[in-house]
Amino acid sequence: MKHAPTIIVLAFLFLLPVVVLILQAGAPGWRFPELLPELTFDGLRFLAARPKPFLTALASSLGYSLTTVAVTLAMTILPAQVLAFRSFPGKNLLEGLLLLPALVPAMTFSMGLHFIFIKIGLADTTPGVILVLSMIGYPYMLRALTTGYTLMGREYAVCARNLGASKRRVFLEVEMPQLLPAMAAGASVVFLVAFSEYFLVFLIGGGSVASFTGYLFPLITSSNRGLGALITLVFLAVPIILFIVLELGLYRYHRKRWMR
Amino acid sequence: MKRGIIHGLLPLLLPYCALFCAGLALTLAQSLGLFLPLGSGEVSIEHYQTLIQDQGIRQSLGLSLSVAFFSATGSVLGGTVLALALWRMPPSLRRVGVVSKVGLILPHVAVAFLVLLLLSRTGLVASVLFQTGIISSPEEFPSILHTGSGLGMILAFLLKGVPFALLLIGAVLFGFDIRLIQTARMLGAGPLRTFRSVTLPRLLPAMHSAFIILFLYAFGSFDIPFVLGESHPGMLSIRVFDIFFQRDLSQRPQAMAILTLMFVFAALFAMLYNRFAAYLDGWRRKL
Numbered sequence: 001m002k003h004a005p006t007i008i009v010l011a012f013l014f015l016l017p018v019v020v021l022i023l024q025a026g027a028p029g030w031r032f033p034e035l036l037p038e039l040t041f042d043g044l045r046f047l048a049a050r051p052k053p054f055l056t057a058l059a060s061s062l063g064y065s066l067t068t069v070a071v072t073l074a075m076t077i078l079p080a081q082v083l084a085f086r087s088f089p090g091k092n093l094l095e096g097l098l099l100l101p102a103l104v105p106a107m108t109f110s111m112g113l114h115f116i117f118i119k120i121g122l123a124d125t126t127p128g129v130i131l132v133l134s135m136i137g138y139p140y141m142l143r144a145l146t147t148g149y150t151l152m153g154r155e156y157a158v159c160a161r162n163l164g165a166s167k168r169r170v171f172l173e174v175e176m177p178q179l180l181p182a183m184a185a186g187a188s189v190v191f192l193v194a195f196s197e198y199f200l201v202f203l204i205g206g207g208s209v210a211s212f213t214g215y216l217f218p219l220i221t222s223s224n225r226g227l228g229a230l231i232t233l234v235f236l237a238v239p240i241i242l243f244i245v246l247e248l249g250l251y252r253y254h255r256k257r258w259m260r
Numbered sequence: 261m262k263r264g265i266i267h268g269l270l271p272l273l274l275p276y277c278a279l280f281c282a283g284l285a286l287t288l289a290q291s292l293g294l295f296l297p298l299g300s301g302e303v304s305i306e307h308y309q310t311l312i313q314d315q316g317i318r319q320s321l322g323l324s325l326s327v328a329f330f331s332a333t334g335s336v337l338g339g340t341v342l343a344l345a346l347w348r349m350p351p352s353l354r355r356v357g358v359v360s361k362v363g364l365i366l367p368h369v370a371v372a373f374l375v376l377l378l379l380s381r382t383g384l385v386a387s388v389l390f391q392t393g394i395i396s397s398p399e400e401f402p403s404i405l406h407t408g409s410g411l412g413m414i415l416a417f418l419l420k421g422v423p424f425a426l427l428l429i430g431a432v433l434f435g436f437d438i439r440l441i442q443t444a445r446m447l448g449a450g451p452l453r454t455f456r457s458v459t460l461p462r463l464l465p466a467m468h469s470a471f472i473i474l475f476l477y478a479f480g481s482f483d484i485p486f487v488l489g490e491s492h493p494g495m496l497s498i499r500v501f502d503i504f505f506q507r508d509l510s511q512r513p514q515a516m517a518i519l520t521l522m523f524v525f526a527a528l529f530a531m532l533y534n535r536f537a538a539y540l541d542g543w544r545r546k547l
Binding site for chain 1: 262264265267268269270271272273275276279280282283284285286287288289290295297342345346348349353356357359360361362363364365366367368369370372373374376377378384419422423472473476479480481482483486487497500504515516519520522523526527530531
């Protein structure tokens with residue numbers, strides 16, 4: 001087995017932490033110097049006794065993250081087409097500028113934006129949180145869609161137009177199906193960015209927008225490590241479930257179109 | 261024609277200006293003493309002058325830069341090595357690489373929590389060492405976290421960064437035309453030579469973009485330093501947070517001045533690094 005070292009390194013880096021989390025979640029009392037945990041499931045019991053803050057935080061996080069995905073998609077679908085198919089002076093500079101929100105520290109613009117949001121009443125609201133998350137997320141969607149459009153080319157669309165299809169019909173029936181993989185890739189990244197963010201939700205949401213990261217945060221430093229580990233596992237499970245659903249959905253969609 | 265382009269770009273340009281540019285403009289304005297919560301004062305650069313003289317800010321800058329540099333370099337190297345190792349595997353075995361997604365999915369806060377669980381003085385690694393008799397008390401465990409060196413933060417960033425670099429570099433590598441390598445080998449190049457002149461140049465663009473993204477992210481990030489960092493010297497982001505939330509409003513411009521300088525640094529770094537990488541690339545081709 002000459003590939004064993006690679007597999008061991010991968011397992012050590014990424015599987016071991018998950019195993020530790022699972023054990024810790026089952027045994028909140030597991031701490032120095034015990035090597036093997038004693039399973040008690042106190043964390044689960046705690047959660048079952050007081051599910052409301054947990055569920056509120058999870059629902060709120062899921063809600064604003066999925067909305068952020070939709071907003072970034074709406075923001076970038078036309079611009080991605082322009083950037084993929086048109087050339088104009090200053091295009092490289094514009095593309096560079098449009099990538100900046102994902103590159104520069106989010107703090108630099110969000111703290112100024114916070115002040116504006118206070119003045120116009122968007123601070124401490126879910127729409128405010130969605131707007132700021134869309135800003136740090138859209139560059140990933142833009143990149144994915146621009147690549148998608150470039151790979152697709154414009155021949156199909158031109159052909160469909162020549163055959164008399166309306167612009168809307170061309171988009172829905174010719175371009176969209178081919179763009180779906182790129183959309184799914186962009187959406188996965190944007191979702192992860194939004195779902196993982198702690199600071200921006202805390203700053204713009206000001207405590208009145210519940211977030212799952214915000215729910216985890218105090219648990220990290222508290223003595224209730226078991227609950228912290230349990231929540232971290234949910235963090236792992238939710239995106240994985242969503243990605244599987246997305247993958248299955250895409251598969252079924254393509255199969256259905258193929259059958260027709 | 262021209263109008264079509266502008267119309268097509270509008271859905272993005274409007275929010276970009278209204279949120280990103282306006283936010284930046286306000287950060288800049290407040291750093292100069294304008295539009296403050298207590299009203300506008302006069303334009304002054306005194307807050308920048310205080311910053312330049314501040315010893316503590318220099319230490320914070322040093323810490324931010326070193327954490328960003330070491331975590332980004334380590335991530336890119338680790339990601340490249342893992343990508344190459346996976347690439348050499350038969351395709352059916354390559355799927356094991358999927359476990360690295362764990363690092364991509366877990367939020368920074370959760371990764372910081374993992375580092376605490378494993379590496380704190382009463383963490384799991386200390387327990388293992390204690391049980392095997394290598395150390396006899398938690399105090400003997402070398403302190404990795406909260407030492408001022410930023411080692412704990414670097415480890416947390418590595419856990420997030422290695423899978424990211426692996427993703428970017430693997431994407432190039434797994435789509436690689438194997439015939440290029442076969443040709444090089446047939447023409448008599450050794451494995452090392454083949455790697456240096458055929459494989460590496462094609463990986464470099466992905467390695468450079470991974471480095472820029474990871475470096476700037478670690479440089480300006482908040483979540484991991486907030487859990488694993490310490491207040492002295494403290495990363496720049498933590499210092500901004502302290503001034504912003506824990507001191508009185510009169511110090512607000514100073515926080516905004518740090519942020520403005522961080523923005524200028526990040527934008528310049530991305531631009532110059534790109535130029536530099538392109539220059540190196542061109543220079544290598546001439547050789």
